[in-house]
Amino acid sequence: MWTLARECGLDLNSSYAYLMYASDFAQTCRLAVLDGEPVGYVLGYRPPERSSHLFIWQVGVSDRARGRGVAGRMLHDLLDTLTDVDVLEATVEETNAASRALFARVARERGGDLAWTRGVTAADFPDDHPGEPLLEITGFRAR
Template sequence: MWEIASDSKVLDVNSSYAYVLWCHDFAATSIVATLDGRPVGFVTGYRRPTDPSTLMIWQVAVDDSCRGHGIAATMLHHLFDRVRRSGVVAMHTTISPDNVASQRLFSSVAQRRGLRFERRDLFAAEQFADSHADEDLYLLEPELVEP
């Protein structure tokens, strides 16, 4: 997973220890795609402590050699189907404004699942100690029904 994240050139890369720990502690809310026994993609996520009905997606990555085959979307759908059985109804993620590919990915997942897709400001670049772009919050949630 560390290699895939590092090779992505887009993700903030965590330590290799962090990825191993993530797989151990957050296996129920994460997924890894494999090909011939080797990881080719992953989604890491967790249930929001203040709202356990929401799955917060931390990172999505697919190996360069496997991009363009729908692996990221497939992983997100499989993961969401799995966590729905335990009461999750919404998915949130953060995406920088220049990451159009991720915006399209989550928009298509929301559309296919019949979820509302909304962007909100979250973190401004000035809030980060290093050079980092803004991070916007994207919400994939059920439509609100008026009584």
């Protein structure tokens, strides 16, 4: 996951953080494998104060596997497995068209509603990170 995050140009957490996710948050993470090689991952967790929500922290798919629905499959698999989750949350930069299309598609495919709120603003970040509006998908159904 650390290698993929770097390859995908995502905010790179420490390698130790990914190990913690892989061990302690495995139920809410996914790894996609193609020909024996990891090509995509999702880091998610259930916020302790909103335990029926699933927060997607990072999703990345390597160049060679993009555009084939890999990211969508990982998100659907999480929702298929975590049947008591009723809200899916993520924050996505305004300019990230692929990621926005991804979540819109998942919402559409499950008949859910997608709504945006302010999320994390640029001023909240200590560095020059752009703002990350928050999306919430609600009212989705099992497939």
